[in-house]
Amino acid sequence: xxRGLVFALVFIAGYSVMSIELLGGRxxxxxxxxxxxxxxxxxxxxxLALALGYLAGGQLSLRRPSLRKLGLVFALxxxxxxxxxxxxxxxxxxxxxxxxxxxxxxxxxALLLFLLPTLILGVISPYAIRLLVATTAESGQVAGxxxxxxxxxxxxxxxxxxxxxxxxxxxxxxxLALAGILLLGGVxxxxxxLPSAVPEPx
Amino acid sequence: xRLHLFAIAAGLLLAPALLHAQVVYKKTSLYRNIVVTDDxxxxxxxxxxxxxVPLEQSCIYDFNRDEMVFPYTEYAMSGVILDPHPQRILIxxxxxxxxxYTLHELYPKARIDTVEIDxxxxxxxxxFFDYHPAGTQHIIVSDARVYIKHAIAGGEHYDMIILDxxxxxxxxxxxxxxxxxxxxxxxxxxxxxxVANTFSSSDLYxxxxxxxxxxxxxxxxxxxxxxxxxxxxxxxxxxxxxxLQKQAADYPHDLGRFGIDIDHIADLASxxxxxxxxxxxxxxxxxxxxxxxxxxxxxSH
Numbered sequence: 001x002x003r004g005l006v007f008a009l010v011f012i013a014g015y016s017v018m019s020i021e022l023l024g025g026r027x028x029x030x031x032x033x034x035x036x037x038x039x040x041x042x043x044x045x046x047x048l049a050l051a052l053g054y055l056a057g058g059q060l061s062l063r064r065p066s067l068r069k070l071g072l073v074f075a076l077x078x079x080x081x082x083x084x085x086x087x088x089x090x091x092x093x094x095x096x097x098x099x100x101x102x103x104x105x106x107x108x109x110a111l112l113l114f115l116l117p118t119l120i121l122g123v124i125s126p127y128a129i130r131l132l133v134a135t136t137a138e139s140g141q142v143a144g145x146x147x148x149x150x151x152x153x154x155x156x157x158x159x160x161x162x163x164x165x166x167x168x169x170x171x172x173x174x175x176l177a178l179a180g181i182l183l184l185g186g187v188x189x190x191x192x193x194l195p196s197a198v199p200e201p202x
Numbered sequence: 203x204r205l206h207l208f209a210i211a212a213g214l215l216l217a218p219a220l221l222h223a224q225v226v227y228k229k230t231s232l233y234r235n236i237v238v239t240d241d242x243x244x245x246x247x248x249x250x251x252x253x254x255v256p257l258e259q260s261c262i263y264d265f266n267r268d269e270m271v272f273p274y275t276e277y278a279m280s281g282v283i284l285d286p287h288p289q290r291i292l293i294x295x296x297x298x299x300x301x302x303y304t305l306h307e308l309y310p311k312a313r314i315d316t317v318e319i320d321x322x323x324x325x326x327x328x329x330f331f332d333y334h335p336a337g338t339q340h341i342i343v344s345d346a347r348v349y350i351k352h353a354i355a356g357g358e359h360y361d362m363i364i365l366d367x368x369x370x371x372x373x374x375x376x377x378x379x380x381x382x383x384x385x386x387x388x389x390x391x392x393x394x395x396x397v398a399n400t401f402s403s404s405d406l407y408x409x410x411x412x413x414x415x416x417x418x419x420x421x422x423x424x425x426x427x428x429x430x431x432x433x434x435x436x437x438x439x440x441x442x443x444x445x446l447q448k449q450a451a452d453y454p455h456d457l458g459r460f461g462i463d464i465d466h467i468a469d470l471a472s473x474x475x476x477x478x479x480x481x482x483x484x485x486x487x488x489x490x491x492x493x494x495x496x497x498x499x500x501x502s503h
Contacts, residue, residue: 026375026376026486026489029347029374029375029376029486030347030376030379030381030382030486031348031351032345032348033319033344033345033346033347033348033376034319034345034374034375034376035319035345035348036232036233096351096355097355100352102344102345102348163493166488166489166490166493167490167493167494169488170485170487170488171486171487171488172487
């Protein structure tokens with residue numbers, strides 16, 4: 001049960017990262033176009049954010065890791081998506097007016113809009129590994145399974161967003177739905193009183 | 203009408219010739235495959251060879267740079283009927299430079315700015331299509347929407363905007379939304395003319411029509427046999443097909459050397475609502491243009 005929930009959470013996080021990344025192209029296009037460097041900016045920022053998130057997640061996992069705290073990370077990720085809906089327009093207007101070169105304009109906009117939510121989503125994987133690993137011997141296997149589930153989520157997030165979601169919904173509605181699902185995941189993790197798979201560290 | 207029949211006959215004669223065209227240049231650019239072919243009579247720029255998609259291309263005659271090869275480029279000239287004396291013209295999408303070349307020949311004093319996203323296309327237009335902008339003509343390597351936003355911020359205005367940035371395989375979604383068209387409208391001078399060369403089918407045809415209607419209030423369709431569609435509109439009062447025909451009859455320049463029959467183009471113009479007015483408007487938030495135009499949306503129209 002505990003394991004199942006952690007895997008489900010990791011799947012949702014993986015799904016959200018790639019869904020947001022794809023929508024990022026749509027969000028930036030009206031101000032910075034569809035040139036190849038706009039995608040370059042977006043992918044750079046997502047990779048950078050995930051790198052920092054992994055680092056932060058690993059560090060956080062040292063201090064009394066718990067499912068409740070992981071729930072809190074989900075709630076924070078949900079909260080970090082909301083500004084995309086509320087402030088993306090004025091933020092891009094401001095950057096467009098201040099930076100003429102659309103390469104650096106799109107890089108700046110991607111940093112301001114996507115660094116924080118993606119960084120928080122990046123925290124989840126290493127933190128979840130810590131929650132599931134009981135012995136050194138199985139650590140590689142657990143990490144492998146988590147990457148598998150998380151990346152499968154990313155694949156599905158990419159596919160469904162580009163094939164179907166943009167066909168039926170507005171960009172902001174998809175973002176709000178993602179925030180809602182992440183928040184729900186957070187609430188479930190926070191309230192679930194499940195016996196941990198790993199003995200709680202003293 | 204005779205000219206039009208001639209164009210069809212020329213097209214039929216050309217078809218087999220194009221099959222035997224030699225590839226003179228090939229390049230995979232950042233955005234697409236670029237192929238330049240020449241069969242000894244016609245030189246063409248093709249963006250991609252795809253079985254199910256109408257081959258979008260830009261061609262010129264080797265020994266007669268002036269005459270247009272394809273009807274859709276003639277129709278794209280329809281804007282001059284509404285404004286016979288444009289001072290500033292903006293073209294989005296360079297291709298083989300047929301439109302900037304022709305407009306410059308016709309209006310040597312007009313400032314003609316062409317926005318092209320792909321530097322490799324600019325290179326090809328200069329090397330293989332003999333387009334060497336100088337003086338009043340400029341090429342800007344940029345995304346059209348980014349350029350238009352900057353031009354608005356800089357307080358600029360154009361008398362005519364021609365959108366020719368779509369190829370058969372892929373439509374940039376951010377160049378088909380109501381917000382983009384409103385920006386184009388803002389960039390037009392009072393009574394400025396907008397011409398869009400598109401080719402959409404079924405589902406996208408409906409949404410595209412509804413979106414142009416919303417941004418400009420009205421437009422005329424100019425459709426020939428090629429499957430292309432030219433949208434013609436203007437800031438200001440609607441123009442009926444009858445008025446357009448009248449203005450075409452008064453058009454001051456002779457377009458014969460370009461192979462353009464302006465009266466015929468005006469005859470093709472229609473204000474008939476041949477789309478579903480309840481189709482969703484395309485916005486920056488909702489613009490699944492390639493999905494609507496793709497396999498799901500492709501149908502009979």
